[in-house]
Amino acid sequence: MVRFFILFNLLITNTLFAQKTQVDLIIHNAIVYTVNAKMDKAEAFAVKDAKIVAVGASRDILSKYKAKKTLDAMGKTITPGFIDAHAHFYGYGSNLQTVDLVGTKSWEEIIEKCQAFAKQNTEGWLLGRGWDQNDWAIKEYPTKEKLDALFPNRPVLLTRVDGHAAIANQKALDLASVKAGQTLTGGEIVVKNGVLTGVLVDNAIGLVRSQIPPKTEKDDRQALLEAQKNCFAVGLTTVVDCGLDYKTVELIEKMNADKSLKMRLYVMLSDGRANYEYLFKRGIIKTDRLNVRSFKLYADGALGSRGACLLHPYADRPNHFGFLLKDKAYYEAVMSKIAEHEGMQACTHAIGDSANREILRIYGSILRGSNDRRWRIEHAQVVNQADFALFKKYNVVPSVQPTHATSDMYWAGARLGKEAEKGAYAFKQLLDQNGWIPLGTDFPVEDINPILTFYAAVVRRDAKNYPEGGYQMGNALSREETLRGMTIWAAKANFEEHEKGSIEVGKFADFIILSQDIMTALPSDILKTKVNATFVGGEKVF
Numbered sequence: 001m002v003r004f005f006i007l008f009n010l011l012i013t014n015t016l017f018a019q020k021t022q023v024d025l026i027i028h029n030a031i032v033y034t035v036n037a038k039m040d041k042a043e044a045f046a047v048k049d050a051k052i053v054a055v056g057a058s059r060d061i062l063s064k065y066k067a068k069k070t071l072d073a074m075g076k077t078i079t080p081g082f083i084d085a086h087a088h089f090y091g092y093g094s095n096l097q098t099v100d101l102v103g104t105k106s107w108e109e110i111i112e113k114c115q116a117f118a119k120q121n122t123e124g125w126l127l128g129r130g131w132d133q134n135d136w137a138i139k140e141y142p143t144k145e146k147l148d149a150l151f152p153n154r155p156v157l158l159t160r161v162d163g164h165a166a167i168a169n170q171k172a173l174d175l176a177s178v179k180a181g182q183t184l185t186g187g188e189i190v191v192k193n194g195v196l197t198g199v200l201v202d203n204a205i206g207l208v209r210s211q212i213p214p215k216t217e218k219d220d221r222q223a224l225l226e227a228q229k230n231c232f233a234v235g236l237t238t239v240v241d242c243g244l245d246y247k248t249v250e251l252i253e254k255m256n257a258d259k260s261l262k263m264r265l266y267v268m269l270s271d272g273r274a275n276y277e278y279l280f281k282r283g284i285i286k287t288d289r290l291n292v293r294s295f296k297l298y299a300d301g302a303l304g305s306r307g308a309c310l311l312h313p314y315a316d317r318p319n320h321f322g323f324l325l326k327d328k329a330y331y332e333a334v335m336s337k338i339a340e341h342e343g344m345q346a347c348t349h350a351i352g353d354s355a356n357r358e359i360l361r362i363y364g365s366i367l368r369g370s371n372d373r374r375w376r377i378e379h380a381q382v383v384n385q386a387d388f389a390l391f392k393k394y395n396v397v398p399s400v401q402p403t404h405a406t407s408d409m410y411w412a413g414a415r416l417g418k419e420a421e422k423g424a425y426a427f428k429q430l431l432d433q434n435g436w437i438p439l440g441t442d443f444p445v446e447d448i449n450p451i452l453t454f455y456a457a458v459v460r461r462d463a464k465n466y467p468e469g470g471y472q473m474g475n476a477l478s479r480e481e482t483l484r485g486m487t488i489w490a491a492k493a494n495f496e497e498h499e500k501g502s503i504e505v506g507k508f509a510d511f512i513i514l515s516q517d518i519m520t521a522l523p524s525d526i527l528k529t530k531v532n533a534t535f536v537g538g539e540k541v542f
Contacts, residue, residue: 020066023048025509025538028058030073031517035080035487035502039480047509050288050537055503076532077517079483080502081237081510082450083490086378086399086440089231089241089265090248093223094215095444099128101158102444105135107142110158115150125172125212126151129159129444134304134411141190144169144198157208162445165305166205167198176208186325188307202301202325220251221260228263232542234449235531237510238264238491238500240440242347242378243296245270246278249285256289262536264289264510266494268296268347276337284343288508288537291494294345295338296378298325300355303381303408303415308352311384315417322352331362339366339373343495347376347399353384353420360390367394374493379404379442382416382424392433397493399438400427402456402477403446409460409471421472427457428475437477438493439485450486454518455526457482463527479519509538 028044034055044061046054054061099117104110110131118126133139147156147169155172159165168178173196180191187203189196200208215223231239244267255261269275269292276295279285285292300322301307306314309322331348338346346363350356356377363375372395380391380398391398405425413421423429431437439453446452455461457477460470470476477485491501500508515530534542 020064021046021053023053023065023067024069026061026065026067026070027073027078027511028062028070030076030078030513032078032503033080033483033519034504035484036504042503045503045509047538050509050539052503052505052507052509055505073513077514077519078503078511079514079518080487080500081512081534081536082235082486083238083240083438083494083501084231084236084440084443084448084450085240085438085485085490085493086242086401087239087443087448088243088445089227089239089263090220090223090244091241092230092444092448093225093227094219095129096226097219097223099126099158100130101128102130102161103135104131106137107146110142111146111150114147114156114158118151118154126154126156127158127212129163130161131158132161132304139411141165141197141199142167143192144196147198155208155211157205157212159205160302160305162302162304164205164302164307165199165201166208168200168208169198170196172208172211173198175211178204178207185327186323201305202307202323217251220248221255224252224255224261228261231263231448232534232536233531234451235512235514235534236263236448236450237512237534237536238266238494238496240266240268240490240494242268242349243270244268245272246275249290249292252290253285256287262289262539262541264500264508264536265291266294266496267292268294268345271295271297271334276334279344280337280341291496293343293495294347294376295334297331297334297346297348299331299348299350299359300324300352303351303412306415308382309355309358310352310382310416310420311354311357312417312420314415316414321354324355324358328358328362331359332365335362335366345374345376345495347378349378351379351381353382353387353423356380356383357387360387360394360396363396364390364394367396369394371395374495376493380430382420383426383430384420385423388423388426388429388433391430395434397434397438398430399440399493400425400430401440401442401446402427402453402460402482403441405460405471406456406462407446409462409467425472426475427477431477431481436489436492437481437485438490439482440490451518451527451529453486454479454482455523457485459523459526465524483519509535511535 025047188201190199300309488501
């Protein structure tokens with residue numbers, strides 16, 4: 001009789017097991033922030049063929065499904081994979097092959113880093129990026145004399161952290177035939193006492209940059225793979241790359257095909273005739289890993305280099321307003337052409353309040369009221385109070401980077417004046433226009449870590465807890481708004497909200513496991529959060 005009952009129980013167990021649905025992966029015993037419409041929490045989900053097939057309680061998922069792999073999350077927090085709504089993925093990877101000047105505290109420190117790098121890398125141009133004179137004791141642009149003395153026969157170009165200013169040595173300036181007194185639209189060649197200082201602002205940088213030999217395909221592959229590795233390590237599963245040439249897109253397609261590049265990329269093509277002709281002829285490119293349907297234009301420069309175009313003079317530089325990088329007629333013509341192609345998107349860098357007003361005006365003349373074109377203004381950093389409503393009127397998407405606020409807050413008021421500063425880094429006020437807002441980092445201008453984005457948006461202080469009480473806290477975002485901005489709203493800005501950005505049935509299984517719950521952690525503990533694992537399409541990539 002005992003034997004009969006044992007056999008009967010085995011039969012029942014095997015029958016129940018056989019009735020379970022086979023999947024590839026089950027995650028259970030977790031705190032899952034689904035980021036669905038109701039911001040529901042769950043404990044478990046099942047994955048098959050790279051997509052989520054069920055979400056719910058651990059007990060229910062384990063009873064209904066069997067998997068090739070089952071992962072006990074041991075109570076850890078899981079969110080959708082982070083999406084960086086504005087970054088420079090390829091550029092970041094390329095910068096890893098140059099002198100890293102981020103965080104340098106003086107011109108002397110930069111010189112030392114260049115010398116050390118040159119000893120290990122003896123050939124070709126000496127390139128670097130990341131300096132910021134606002135971080136130095138003497139907050140002024142450097143001059144090129146030391147570079148000339150150390151590298152008389154080797155061209156040098158060191159780019160500011162925001163990419164909108166650079167310093168070149170005389171060898172590089174000679175190669176580009178740059179002369180004192182030379183003028184150009186949308187840029188400045190800085191001269192002191194009639195002599196070149198080596199400092200170039202905005203379009204002037206291109207004069208020198210055009211002389212740098214192109215990278216090889218091997219260099220580009222390495223750059224993309226190194227960027228991917230570091231981005232997966234901080235929980236990024238999709239990155240918006242703001243400004244690539246079509247040839248780099250074709251390389252990305254090759255690397256997708258050979259499965260070496262697994263990062264999902266939303267690519268904006270750079271503002272250039274060849275890129276427009278390429279995409280207008282080919283049409284929107286859309287695969288599971290790559291989405292190309294937009295163009296990146298630049299209205300003005302950056303606030304840190306005083307190239308941002310303002311309605312009123314800079315408070316710390318009388319009679320200087322910054323400048324637009326091209327004639328208004330150019331933007332009108334190009335954006336009208338983009339609008340002729342269904343589903344294509346204009347994305348325009350605008351920092352100053354004058355630049356934002358001008359781009360909003362041009363967008364409005366083309367979009368003509370409510371629409372779903374999702375045209376974007378990248379940064380929307382300083383907006384006049386009279387212009388916020390235009391984002392809503394024309395459904396323009398403000399794509400912002402919270403860490404810009406905490407990087408610039410030390411000097412933004414002195415540069416803008418207190419009245420204009422009220423409309424700067426106004427994330428909550430921008431969110432209120434359309435009810436959603438995508439968040440990014442602008443790396444390598446800022447750090448690639450999305451946890452810094454979360455902290456800056458919510459807490460609006462630096463790592464040392466400055467300023468007490470937070471910076472312009474009326475424009476802080478809630479934790480829910482911030483998580484949405486880093487996931488589903490970032491996906492929406494890319495026309496991808498139905499395939500990613502939340503942990504829901506039918507969407508890609510892009511998710512991350514965190515070391516702690518960022519939705520409940522003390523503000524002082526948020527920056528301690530680490531990414532324990534990153535999954536893309538159910539595959540563990542970190």
